[in-house]
Amino acid sequence: MAAPETGSQEIHVPADHLMGVYSRAQLAFERGRGVRLYSTEGEEYLDCMAGIAVNALGHAHPTLVKALESQGEKLWHVSNIFRIPEQEALATKLCEISFADVCFMTNSGTEAIECALKTARKYHDAHGQPERIDVIGFDGAFHGRTYAAVNAAGNPGYVAGFGPQLPGYVHLKWGDHEALKEAAARPTTAAILIEPVQGEGGARALPVECLRGLRELCDAHGILLIYDEIQCGLGRTGKLFAYEWAGEDYAPDIMALAKALGGGFPVGACLATAKAAKGMVPGTHGSTYGGNPLAMAVGLAAMGEIATDAMMEHVRDVSGYLTQQLEGLKARHPDVIVDIRGKGLLVGIKLKPNNRAFMQWARDEKLLIAGGGDNCVRLLPPLIITREELSEAVEKLDRICERAESEAASA
Numbered sequence: 001m002a003a004p005e006t007g008s009q010e011i012h013v014p015a016d017h018l019m020g021v022y023s024r025a026q027l028a029f030e031r032g033r034g035v036r037l038y039s040t041e042g043e044e045y046l047d048c049m050a051g052i053a054v055n056a057l058g059h060a061h062p063t064l065v066k067a068l069e070s071q072g073e074k075l076w077h078v079s080n081i082f083r084i085p086e087q088e089a090l091a092t093k094l095c096e097i098s099f100a101d102v103c104f105m106t107n108s109g110t111e112a113i114e115c116a117l118k119t120a121r122k123y124h125d126a127h128g129q130p131e132r133i134d135v136i137g138f139d140g141a142f143h144g145r146t147y148a149a150v151n152a153a154g155n156p157g158y159v160a161g162f163g164p165q166l167p168g169y170v171h172l173k174w175g176d177h178e179a180l181k182e183a184a185a186r187p188t189t190a191a192i193l194i195e196p197v198q199g200e201g202g203a204r205a206l207p208v209e210c211l212r213g214l215r216e217l218c219d220a221h222g223i224l225l226i227y228d229e230i231q232c233g234l235g236r237t238g239k240l241f242a243y244e245w246a247g248e249d250y251a252p253d254i255m256a257l258a259k260a261l262g263g264g265f266p267v268g269a270c271l272a273t274a275k276a277a278k279g280m281v282p283g284t285h286g287s288t289y290g291g292n293p294l295a296m297a298v299g300l301a302a303m304g305e306i307a308t309d310a311m312m313e314h315v316r317d318v319s320g321y322l323t324q325q326l327e328g329l330k331a332r333h334p335d336v337i338v339d340i341r342g343k344g345l346l347v348g349i350k351l352k353p354n355n356r357a358f359m360q361w362a363r364d365e366k367l368l369i370a371g372g373g374d375n376c377v378r379l380l381p382p383l384i385i386t387r388e389e390l391s392e393a394v395e396k397l398d399r400i401c402e403r404a405e406s407e408a409a410s411a
């Protein structure tokens with residue numbers, strides 16, 4: 001139903017009554033199992049996007065289903081004014097497997113970023129340097145959609161029209177070392193915020209030397225290093241955390257996690273060293289739902305499955321195989337594929353044809369892939385995917401590339 005006109009603009013009420021913030025594909029799913037999704041039309045799809053790196057264990061993983069059902073019968077929610085044993089258990093687990101000493105539980109990635117930013121500023125405040133508020137970010141970054149997260153990433157498309165940009169965020173070009181050194185040395189700088197492997201920016205992986213250089217730069221200037229491992233963390237790169245590729249001595253001070261942490265249930269976490277979290281005392285932060293027993297039970301079950309040497313070996317094995325296959329594909333289709341990039345099972349394919357069109361052709365082949373910046377498509381399959389399933393994906397990609405070639409020829 002169209003509402004009356006206001007001024008010169010007609011107000012349109014969409015048929016689905018959803019705020020029109022997404023450009024959705026005309027496709028809906030009703031169930032999933034492993035790496036397969038089944039549409040409401042009854043068609044089977046190979047899921048190589050996993051809800052954008054969320055369903056790390058695939059769909060309807062029996063361990064997660066069991067955890068959800070058994071916790072669901074006991075207790076869903078209690079306020080954070082009480083102790084929550086399941087939350088303490090997940091925090092203990094995350095600290096055991098990472099650099100961190102403490103965690104704050106959230107419902108999403110952007111909330112984990114919000115907590116990370118507040119933690120960094122509070123750290124300097126607690127150390128008598130409240131003027132240190134600036135957070136350095138990089139082009140192509142994506143940290144979520146809260147006001148602080150869009151300002152931290154600085155993507156013009158995501159901040160335009162929302163009023164004045166927040167002060168305290170500095171944006172640099174990815175790879176501009178000189179500008180970074182200069183910004184890190186400023187007396188108002190609080191932290192550097194970066195994804196070790198950019199996701200939405202188009203699967204750009206920071207070289208190991210840069211991960212090390214960032215740590216050294218932060219130490220040299222007494223500023224904090226915040227890693228956004230919401231997409232690239234929890235096994236996706238073939239190590240539990242992407243920072244581990246640089247070695248134990250190069251861990252961040254603060255890290256945001258989400259996505260795979262709940263395997264599909266909304267769970268996020270901000271991890272920090274005790275030192276970095278010094279300012280986060282009672283009353284400085286909170287969440288109604290964050291860390292409730294139901295979410296924590298699923299998170300614990302997901303971590304039990306993901307945080308194993310066997311899973312990391314599996315990811316390294318299948319991702320090595322995938323990269324090799326994709327390089328072959330690139331050689332066969334030089335007019336379609338420009339570059340293969342990323343790390344582990346966070347793979348970007350930079351294309352010549354439009355990436356949105358390519359994603360639609362993939363859906364026509366019953367393959368689900370994600371988009372990305374720099375005209376990339378991303379493959380982010382469940383971590384449990386096998387070599388056989390990946391070779392099926394590559395066969396589909398081969399056909400999609402052929403279609404791209406014939407579309408270009410007839411254009």
Ligand SMILES: Cc1ncc(COP(=O)(O)O)c(C=O)c1O
Pocket residue numbers: 052107108109110111113142143144145195199200228229230231232258259
């Ligand atoms: C690297 C990164 N940071 C932050 C976010 C935001 O997470 P959420 O959508 O759960 O708020 C995302 C989501 O895609 C992400 O990929």
